[in-house]
Amino acid sequence: MHSARLLTTEDDVESAYERERTRLSLELHDDIAQRLALLSTELGILHQQLTNATAEVQEIVTWVAAETASIGSDLYRIARGLHPAGLERLGLGPAIRCYCAQAARARRIAIDVELGDVPTLDMEATLGLYRIAQEALHNVVKHSGASHASVSLTTVRGELVLQVVDFGVGFDLQTMRSKHTLGLVSMRERARLVHARLVVSSDPGRGTSVEARIPVRQSFA
């Protein structure tokens, strides 16, 4: 009979959830992405040897190659959403800058990024702040109607401060709180788990600011 540890706290559940996302992301990246690379290469070989084939066959091979590249691109986007591998490789600041660049390209919104001197945090805190930035930017893109936003990550008086500001339609904070909007709840939960303070400010017509503050020394404990 298998013995299993019961996950009784929200922290354990969240941690298990992240581990599973990481596992899925690695599987997508290490297995399926490699197979797509192999498929693309074989299609390249086929394409070069098709000089005597009919135009229709050449068109089909070209379409399959383009579709393979498109699936590869989608796969990477999904894997990155599940677990941002760049966080470990690059660190929080560059990973946020990279996410902003991709969001700006995909959503046609201008996002200014200001990175100060960003200390190295432990992975849990790093991932927590990254997810808050992701959620805040998702809200900007989905709800604010803004054409311009800014993201900053700076150290102020012993705290690492993430700030995501948009200049969009804003909202009434009381109304939104009473509705327990998933995006806000998710950011608050993320902040709680890494012992960060989250402040969301917004007014109708005056944009929105999301600020998460985490003591720097805590992450080294």
Place this chain on the structure above:
Amino acid sequence: MRERILLADDNTSLLTALKRLLNLSYTVVSTVRTGADVLEAARVLQPDVIVIDVRLPDINGLVVCRQVTAAVPHARVVVLTAVDDPVVEQRAFEAGAAAFVLKYRAGDDLIPAIERALATRMPAP
């Protein structure tokens, strides 16, 4: 004369397929699976182009890129990666790469990238 290519990837199936693809247009002088072998083979074989995967088992491909461009300056390096990340692309060019190719586009993009890299090469000593 066909240009000579050194190819490095730790995935055996992909390495074999890439070799077949590149041998249609160039001569693949060697295939290797580690960063240390890239550095050794590049010094001995003096290839025109070195195609390096970013993720090698012993040394990061970008580190290998920096070292090999210093050791064999006439060789052009094409960095191959599964990671569609502008930061990695920027770091590849900072490490001396002449071109950057996403693996899942290798069938379409690798040969044009090698041609671009060859266009920037310096004459062999």
